[in-house]
Amino acid sequence: MTNHPIHIHGHEFTVTGTDGGFVPPGAAWPEVTVDIAVGQMRAIEFVADELGDWAMHCHKSHHTMNAMGHSVKTYIGVDLKSMQKKVGKIAPGYMAMGERGMADMGAMEMPLPDNTLPMMTGYAQFGPVEMGGMFSVLKVREGLASGDYKDPGWYKHPQGTVAHLVDERDAAAAPRAKDTLDPQSTKVDVHAVKPGGSHRHNN
Numbered sequence: 093m094t095n096h097p098i099h100i101h102g103h104e105f106t107v108t109g110t111d112g113g114f115v116p117p118g119a120a121w122p123e124v125t126v127d128i129a130v131g132q133m134r135a136i137e138f139v140a141d142e143l144g145d146w147a148m149h150c151h152k153s154h155h156t157m158n159a160m161g162h163s164v165k166t167y168i169g170v171d172l173k174s175m176q177k178k179v180g181k182i183a184p185g186y187m188a189m190g191e192r193g194m195a196d197m198g199a200m201e202m203p204l205p206d207n208t209l210p211m212m213t214g215y216a217q218f219g220p221v222e223m224g225g226m227f228s229v230l231k232v233r234e235g236l237a238s239g240d241y242k243d244p245g246w247y248k249h250p251q252g253t254v255a256h257l258v259d260e261r262d263a264a265a266a267p268r269a270k271d272t273l274d275p276q277s278t279k280v281d282v283h284a285v286k287p288g289g290s291h292r293h294n295n
C-alpha cells in the first residue's frame with residue numbers, strides 16, 4: 093500500500109488518462125515517470141519508435157530489489173562479511189547479500205518460503221536481470237503486428253553498439269593530463285561536452 097513512480101527508458105510518454113477518464117488533449121502532459129498513488133490509475137501513451145529492450149519499472153529501488161519490504165535496506169558497496177559472521181552465530185546459514193547489486197540474488201534461484209514471490213529472477217542476454225518486483229522489459233521491434241504479444245526474443249544490438257571490457261594489452265595507452273601539460277604553464281586543456289541538445293531520453 094504505497095505509491096509507485098513508474099518510469100520507462102527509451103521513450104517519453106504522455107499521461108492521457110486518470111481515474112476520472114481520458115483528459116482533454118490540451119491537458120495531457122509529457123513525462124518519463126508518473127507517480128501512481130495507492131489505488132490510482134494512469135493511462136500513458138507513446139510512440140514506440142526506439143528499437144531495443146527497455147526497462148519499465150517503479151523508481152523506488154526497494155520495489156525492484158526485494159519483495160517490496162519497506163524496512164529492508166540496500167547494501168550496495170557495503171562489506172558484509174563480518175555481519176554475516178556475527179548473525180551466522182545466532183542464525184546458522186544466514187546469508188548476507190546485495191553488496192554488489194542484486195545479480196547474485198537473481199542467479200541463485202533458492203527455494204522460497206510458502207506464499208512468497210521471488211525477489212527477482214530471470215536472465216537476459218547479458219546475465220541475470222538485476223531487478224525484480226515491479227519491473228518489466230519493454231521490447232520494441234520493427235514490424236511487430238498490432239496486438240501481437242509473442243516474445244520477439246532479446247534485441248539484436250547492431251555491431252559496435254554494446255559496451256564491453258577492453259583487454260589492457262590491446263588498448264592504446266590512455267592519454268593522461270600530464271601528457272598535455274606544459275610544465276612551465278599552469279594552463280590545462282579541458283574538453284567539456286555539454287549535455288542536452290537532444291531531448292531524447294534513451295540511455
Ligand SMILES: [Cu+2]
Nearest residue numbers: 096150152155
Ligand atoms: Cu513502487
